[in-house]
Amino acid sequence: MIKWGYNIIKNITKNFYLAKGANYNFKDKTLIFKILNLLYLKSVFGKNENEVSQEIFGFKVTAYSYNTIILLFKEIFITNDYFFQSDNQTPKIIDCGANIGMSILYFKFRYPNCSIVAFEPNPRAFDLLKKNIEQNKLDKIELYNLALSDTTEEIDFYTGNDNEILLASTLKERGGQNNIKIQAHKLSSYLNDTVDLIKVDIEGSENQLLIDLVSSGKINNSKKYIIEYHHKINNKKSSFSTFIKPFEDSGFEYNIKTSFPKIGAFQDVLLYIYK
Structure with a gap:
């Protein structure tokens, strides 16, 4: 239980700094922080389903796993590549x-x-x-x-x-x-x-x-x-x-x-x- 709590805090902290460093305004950075945490918690505690979804900046994104959404969200929306x-x-x-x-x-x-x-x-x-x-x-x-x-x-x-x-x-x-x-x-x-x-x-x-x-x-x-x-x-x-x-x-x-x-x-x- 202690290890679970430590990992959750560690990942939320990581998400905070990732959102903070994103090239967005304060409102959007807050939204990015929220999305990252939701995706992380769903990836850990969510049910095994054929398809999963998450709302991102007003869009509904469906994938076969939360980890796929996390990776693509970071690579595309957060980095602005x-x-x-x-x-x-x-x-x-x-x-x-x-x-x-x-x-x-x-x-x-x-x-x-x-x-x-x-x-x-x-x-x-x-x-x-x-x-x-x-x-x-x-x-x-x-x-x-x-x-x-x-x-x-x-x-x-x-x-x-x-x-x-x-x-x-x-x-x-x-x-x-x-x-x-x-x-x-x-x-x-x-x-x-x-x-x-x-x-x-x-x-x-x-x-x-x-x-x-x-x-x-x-x-x-x-x-x-x-x-x-x-x-x-x-x-x-x-x-x-x-x-x-x-x-x-x-x-x-x-x-x-x-x-x-x-x-x-x-x-x-x-x-x-x-x-």
Whole structure:
């Protein structure tokens, strides 16, 4: 009992400092603190259910576990990694790797009148993505259960167990133990007009997506990119310069956000690419 009490106090204290450091006003920081604590207590004391839900900034978010909501809430809403500024109050956004839709909710929180085209290849995640869009009655959103690559064929896709929806990739080294076939499309076929932002988090397939954008000549059809680049997956040879060069050649500038635990380790690199 003492240990339980200590862990609860420890996590509530951690949530306090996390909310305090978030780049929000006092009212929103208070709400973040409340949401973090509710999610934590539900994850510890809640019943085992097929689906769980939590309200976040006026949106109802449904997932297969509270831990998934906690992780995505921290990664997207608290860190503001997908924040971008636009003079257009109705920006056009393409979300590559939408998962259960937390990124879409974030974009709608920032720009309520934005329009979004979203792609998510994982069938289990896509089911929740549809549900989260429908139950929040969000408009101007198109959803596609497709992978993005430099081909239009069926390709291998690796997933974790049913509830491990964050573990999925076209790369065996990055995905789970289950192999399924999914349909791939080229992003360039959805880029006939200029968009304000392309967000990319596709677990190592960003290289194939870029190959398509370059070969189709449509790399300039987005004003900005926010890309999670996966560096040294399975200790592969470094090739970041090859990835970023097409953006440099096209006149883009960029900022980089990253960290790593030790020399030579895999790391997620967040790229803010703009003109």
